[in-house]
Amino acid sequence: MGSPRLRTQFEKLYAHYHRTSAGVQIDDIADLLCCTRRNTRMVLKKMSDEQWIVWRPAVGRGKSSILEFISTPDYVYLSLAKQSIEDGKLDVALEILDGNQDALLDLIHNVLGVSHEKGKQVVKLPYYRQLHILKPSLAIRRSEQHLVQQIFNGLTQWNKKGDIEGDIAHHWEMLTPQHWRFYIRPSVSFHDGKLLSFDDIKATFASLKSNFVFNHIEEIITPNLNVIDFILARDDHYFDSKLAQFNAKIIPVSAHAAQDYNRLPIGTGPYKVSENTDKKLILVANENYFGYRPLIDSVEVWILPEVAPIQLKLGLEVYEGSELSPTSYGEKVDVDRGCSYILFNRKSGITKNQNWQAYLTQTITPLLLLSELQNSSMNGIGLFNAYGLLPGLQHCLNRPQKSFIAPEKGSVVHLGYENEHPLYPLLGKIIKQRLAQDGITLKIHPFDTLDLLDEEKTANIDIWLRGMSLGTQCPEALLSWLFAFNEIERVMPEEEFEHISFLIEEWQSSSQRHFPVNEICRYLVDCGQITPLFHGWMGISEDANNSIQNASCNGLGWFDFNTVWIKPSF
Numbered sequence: 001m002g003s004p005r006l007r008t009q010f011e012k013l014y015a016h017y018h019r020t021s022a023g024v025q026i027d028d029i030a031d032l033l034c035c036t037r038r039n040t041r042m043v044l045k046k047m048s049d050e051q052w053i054v055w056r057p058a059v060g061r062g063k064s065s066i067l068e069f070i071s072t073p074d075y076v077y078l079s080l081a082k083q084s085i086e087d088g089k090l091d092v093a094l095e096i097l098d099g100n101q102d103a104l105l106d107l108i109h110n111v112l113g114v115s116h117e118k119g120k121q122v123v124k125l126p127y128y129r130q131l132h133i134l135k136p137s138l139a140i141r142r143s144e145q146h147l148v149q150q151i152f153n154g155l156t157q158w159n160k161k162g163d164i165e166g167d168i169a170h171h172w173e174m175l176t177p178q179h180w181r182f183y184i185r186p187s188v189s190f191h192d193g194k195l196l197s198f199d200d201i202k203a204t205f206a207s208l209k210s211n212f213v214f215n216h217i218e219e220i221i222t223p224n225l226n227v228i229d230f231i232l233a234r235d236d237h238y239f240d241s242k243l244a245q246f247n248a249k250i251i252p253v254s255a256h257a258a259q260d261y262n263r264l265p266i267g268t269g270p271y272k273v274s275e276n277t278d279k280k281l282i283l284v285a286n287e288n289y290f291g292y293r294p295l296i297d298s299v300e301v302w303i304l305p306e307v308a309p310i311q312l313k314l315g316l317e318v319y320e321g322s323e324l325s326p327t328s329y330g331e332k333v334d335v336d337r338g339c340s341y342i343l344f345n346r347k348s349g350i351t352k353n354q355n356w357q358a359y360l361t362q363t364i365t366p367l368l369l370l371s372e373l374q375n376s377s378m379n380g381i382g383l384f385n386a387y388g389l390l391p392g393l394q395h396c397l398n399r400p401q402k403s404f405i406a407p408e409k410g411s412v413v414h415l416g417y418e419n420e421h422p423l424y425p426l427l428g429k430i431i432k433q434r435l436a437q438d439g440i441t442l443k444i445h446p447f448d449t450l451d452l453l454d455e456e457k458t459a460n461i462d463i464w465l466r467g468m469s470l471g472t473q474c475p476e477a478l479l480s481w482l483f484a485f486n487e488i489e490r491v492m493p494e495e496e497f498e499h500i501s502f503l504i505e506e507w508q509s510s511s512q513r514h515f516p517v518n519e520i521c522r523y524l525v526d527c528g529q530i531t532p533l534f535h536g537w538m539g540i541s542e543d544a545n546n547s548i549q550n551a552s553c554n555g556l557g558w559f560d561f562n563t564v565w566i567k568p569s570f
Contacts (some may be wrong), residue, residue: 002143007080009033009043010052011073018072021195024066026057046338052076078107085111087279090304112302114566120297121566127301131281132263133449134273136249137207140449141418141484142469145246146400150283150299151268151559152249155182155201155228156240162473164241168196168250168268168290169228177235177509188290190252191272198222203253212501213242213485237511237548238476245480246471270294270562279303283561295565305420335535338469338481339386342531349462350413352493357528358404360413361464364431366533372430382537389468389521391535396525409439416461419446424465453485475517479504482520494530499523526549 016032017024030040034162044055054068077096084093085108112124131144136152139145155169166172169182188196201220208214219231230239242248250268255261261490263276271283271294281301285294342364344351351357373383387394413435417424425446432442451457466487470477482488482500489497500523503516524530 001102006046007076010047011075014069014073016328017067018069024067026065031233031459037133081107084113101192101289122298122300124302126304128305130278130303131301132276134265135262136251137247138262139246140452144472148249151265151269151273154249155267157241158472158474160341166245172240177237178232180230180239183226184228185290186226188268189494190268191266194252200252201228203256204250207256213479218396236508238508241476241478247480247484294562296561321568335391335537336426336469338391339389340467340533342533343464343466343491344529346493346529347460347491348459351462355404356407358402359407361528361531362401363434366554368434369427369430369533373426383534386532386535392523393518395522396532406438407440412441413441414443414445414460414462416445416447416458418452419448419464427465455490475515478517496527
C-alpha cells in the first residue's frame, strides 16, 4: 500500500494537480516534491504501480506529460486502514484514520459480515476476546461451548426442542437400566483423516470418570463392529441424554496428551479449525463430514478487543452475556436459558458464617446492581431481574429475610470473576462502592479461564460473579453446569451437595420421574448458595436477514454455522 513517504507525496501531487492535470511538466513535479528528476520518475512509477495514477511521460525535454488520478488520498488511506483491520492491527488503522473511532467502526462494518471470496461463501464475525480453549472438557464459557458443537460430535445430541437424537450413534437401546448399547456410524473420520475408533470413545469417557454424571460407567466394550456397550454400576434410565452434554464430545486418543489441543482441536464435526491466533479464529467446512456438508465454506471470528462489543451493531453480531437491546432485534430475540448469579463460598470463604451470608445476600441485590448499571456506560444492555436460576422459576420471591448484625468495619471480602467479560468489572465496581459505605473493603480478583478451574488458586475467594446458560430446552443440561467443573461442589457444604446428587440418582433410577430441575434450583437459592441476578436477551441482528438464511439464535447466543446459507442477490 505504499510507504508513508509515498502517500505524503501523493497527497501533495493530488492537492496541486487533481483539478487540472493536463500538460504537466516533470520539472514542476520535481520542484513540488523536492526531488531530483530521476527520483521524481521513480516516485511516479511507484504511484502508477499502486494504481493511484496514470502517468504518460512525454518524449523529450520540456514537453508536457499526461497525469491522471485514478484514486484519491482518502481512498488510499481507507484502503490502508482496511488492510490494517484485516491484519488485526486496529491501533494502526485508528492512527491512519486520525483517531476517528466512528470511521473505524464504519470500516469494520464494511470488512466484516457476509462475502464471497474466490468462489466461496464466507461469514466474518467480530468478537471481543480470544477463543483459545476449545477442548470440550474445558469449555467453561458459553461461546466456547457453542464452538465445541461446531467442531465435535457426541454419541447423541439435543435438538432445538430439547429432544434427544442421534449423532455419531445412529441408533441405541437400553438393554437394561445398567446396560446401554449404541450403534455407531461407519467410517466417521476426524479432521486429520484418522478414522474414529472404539479406543477414541473409550478414552473420552475414561477422562470423564471423575465427573459425577459419568462416574457410574463401569465398563465400555465393543461386542461387534460399530457397536458400543456401556455397563453401568447403577440404574440410569436417561444415560442417552447425558451423552449429549458438551463435555461428552468425542476426541481422539492422541488429544489427551497433545500440548496445543486446546487451541487447535481435532474433532469430527462439520467445521474444522484452520487458524486460531490472537487476532483471528478461522473455521472451514469439513469436506469429509459424515452428515450434511455445511453450506458456508468458512467462518472467521475476528478478535477486536479494542472495540467495545456494545459498539458493534453489525449484522450477524454475536454476544456472550446480555449486552444488546431487545428493541433492535425484533422476533429474533429470545431470553437466555440461564442467568448471571452470585455464588457464595460457604465451604472455606467468609460466607460460611451465616451472618456474613445474610448480610451479603441482602446488600448485593439484583435491583441495586441493575439500578447502578442503568447509570453506567452499559445503559442499553438487555438485562432484567432474575427470580430464579432459569426464566420462569420464581424461587426468590417472598423469601423470608434473615436478620444480621452489620459486619465489623475494616473487614475484607474477596470477589472473583473471569477475565475478559464485558459485565463483571462493572458489577465488581458497583459492589465495591456499596460495601465501602459499610466500611468493608472489597478485593477483586479476575481469573483466566484455566485458573478459574484451579481449586488452589481460587481457594481464598469469598464470593463469585458467574453465569450459566443451558443452551437447550432440555432440563438435563443443568448437569453440565452442576458437575462439569466442580464449581458448585467446591464451595458448597458437603452434605448439601450430596442432597443434590441424591435427587439426581433418584431421578435416573426410575423411568417415571421428571428431571428435578425445579427442586435443585430452589434448593440452591433457599440454602443461600446462589443469588440469581439477571436474565438477558440474546439474538441475531435482523440486518443480516437480507442475505443470510436460517440464522436463528441458538441457546448459546450464536447461530449454528452448519445450518445457515447465503442467498445471492439478483
